[in-house]
Amino acid sequence: MVGMTASEKITPKQFHDADGVDDWRVLYWGAHAFFRADSFAQGASFVAGIAELVADTRHDPDVDLRREGVAVKLITRDIRELSVHDVELARAISALASRLGLRADASQLQVVQVAVASVPSADVLPFWQAALGYVRPGERHLADPLRRGSSVFLQDEMPEDRPRRGRMHVDVAVPHDQVHARIAAMLAAGGRMADDSEAPEWWTLADAENHGVDITTWWGRESVRLEEEREP
Structure with missing residues (x-):
């Protein structure tokens, strides 16, 4: 280059x-x-x-x-x-x-990540780190030290006034040129499109029991990063 x-x-x-x-x-x-x-x-x-x-x-x-x-x-x-x-x-x-x-x-090709959401006051990261034997490469990320298993992302975006129940979903990163085929397969298998407002960075689909999966690619991520870097 x-x-x-x-x-x-x-x-x-x-x-x-x-x-x-x-x-x-x-x-x-x-x-x-x-x-x-x-x-x-x-x-x-x-x-x-x-x-x-x-x-x-x-x-x-x-x-x-x-x-x-x-x-x-x-x-x-x-x-x-x-x-x-x-x-x-x-x-x-x-x-x-x-x-x-x-x-x-x-x-x-794909990369799978588990996302665990909780209220901001709940410090659940040490529990998941101990349970999995993972290392902590980032503030809210846990990773297999040998990079074999799925990583875990701890989200603290649940409002305090929301009913206190745990929330988990799976993130699946797929090649950008195969994302629509993956989404079509999930819809054909009984899923529904729960939220596409963040597309093309990710699409949220759900199964019949409302368990969520975020299908993501690198599309959209670069523009978000560059906008954040430009902010004063």
Whole structure:
């Protein structure tokens, strides 16, 4: 990316506008790809090749090897978002996958997060941290220290005068080019559109028992961040 240093932060749109990253999709703060393999051994060879690519960079991706293939997540850890370096590494990993005969399959990509809402005075975060054995990377976020399980987001947006009952919902981040197909599948499976006022950042759907799921993509998130940064 012309005129930018490798460690410089970029937006999801800048990542997707770059050449050579068609295999990848931004979900929340990282870029994800899944490469199908014909065998576990083929996938293992791919993982070994990725290790060689990053051996001298100290920019290690998260890699998950299964018999179906290999999932890879890229993020620049010191800024907890994407940088130019992630674009360069995405291109190199995709080229390696092509040479080894693995095939990208974006339909397998998603990130799941559990959101727990409570009144502002209820400090429930220590309970959930103890129950899950998670770490606390942010003020209201809990995460698996090895990044295996779903993260947990603690919301304190319930008004004090609301009836005291717990509220939970699931956030599902999907590729931006597959979100409408996912929504259509949920509606066809008996769900209803509960709220689309925040679209395209997220859509809230509910099942027959009114359990909510927020389907989200990176669409809309960049503009919200930039507006907040411009505020005095």
